[in-house]
Amino acid sequence: MTDGASAAKFMSGLVPSTIFDRIHSDMDVSEEMEEIREVLYEMIKKNFPMGVAATHLAEKYHEEFVSKGLGRELPEDWIQQVTAAEEFEAQTRGPITILFVRLSNTSSFKRPPINSVNVRVINTDREPTADELKKIKQRKENEPPEHAKTLSRQSSALKEGSTVSIVYADSPRRFFIRALTDDDQYEKIGTTLAEIYAQESPPSPLDSRVAIYEIVAGGAYALQDSNGTWFRVIAKQPPQSGQVLCHFVDVGVCEKFPVAAIRLLPPAVHPVMSSE
Incomplete structure (x- = not known):
């Protein structure tokens, strides 16, 4: 983040989306x-x-x-x-x-026909051991604050003379920038996180999903916006009414998102945890 004399607008494709693509949605x-x-x-x-x-x-x-x-x-x-x-x-x-x-004088909804076949998904995976449950609990307690420290560091690419892009501005004197040389890494992080969390279906007690009571205020997490894009965020406050105020560390935006969209980030040794 840096100060300047003029405001800037969002740059296309660099901010989280909050609406799904209807064309590919299944109702x-x-x-x-x-x-x-x-x-x-x-x-x-x-x-x-x-x-x-x-x-x-x-x-x-x-x-x-x-x-x-x-x-x-x-x-x-x-x-x-x-x-x-x-x-x-x-x-x-x-x-x-x-x-x-859209207001009208007709009934609120015209329901499409419902398929009479009920499909039930059964998870046949083994039950997690006590040791495995203990380890995932420790990760959820200890890793988010440590990750937040890592993600709060300034990129080494941001230095005097660097070419930068303004990714967000919330006032004429307060805006967020990113070095152009970091753009590829930024895109790669989202793709890598998507690959990681795509493997976590159906839900498991050992996956990266975080319950509302497990959210650590000030901790860092991964978050999927409603367009399916993954970001690294820091929870600014404890959850309220099922929503968490999140600061997008790679973008600068602060916005509330549901707890269901949040995941535990990979361990510190993983490339997506690099602040470079």
Whole structure:
């Protein structure tokens, strides 16, 4: 980060996305997801007719329904599933997704036919040992703060005379830069993280998923935005209403994301943990 006399805008492709690509999305037409769509539709229609940030809507939904036992948690891909319905519109403004509803005099949803075949996935993997569970617990407690120290260091490529790009600005005197020579490494980090976490399905007690009570404020994690891109982030605060305020260390943006989007970063010896 550095100070300057003029503001700068987001550079295309360098900031986290908060809306899914509808073209390649698979719409969940289960009864549970339809109920969630209907509730969110009515919330926006009644309380936010001019639109609402997706993160704020998720917070209000959690407060009004989940915390009172009146509704289920939003799934990890809830924005994708909501915007797949024609009753919703979404606009991306920087790292923020604004949701709108199309008002009409018809019923809220026209449900597509539901496949009558129920598919059940059974995980036949062995049960983890006590020692394995202890090790993953220690990693979740100890690694995030250490990783945050590593990721807070300035890149060695940022020095006087370096060619840089402005990746984010939040005021005329406060903006974030990255050395152009680091761009390839930045792209490689996202690709490598995607390859790592693609191997973690179905969920396992030993994978890198982090529960809400395991998030360490000030700790570093990996985060997948709603476009499927992976970033390195630092949790700025403890989770609130299922959301974590995250600072994107390679971009400069601060935004709230659901806990379900967060993963434990690889160990310190892994290349993606390099601050160079």
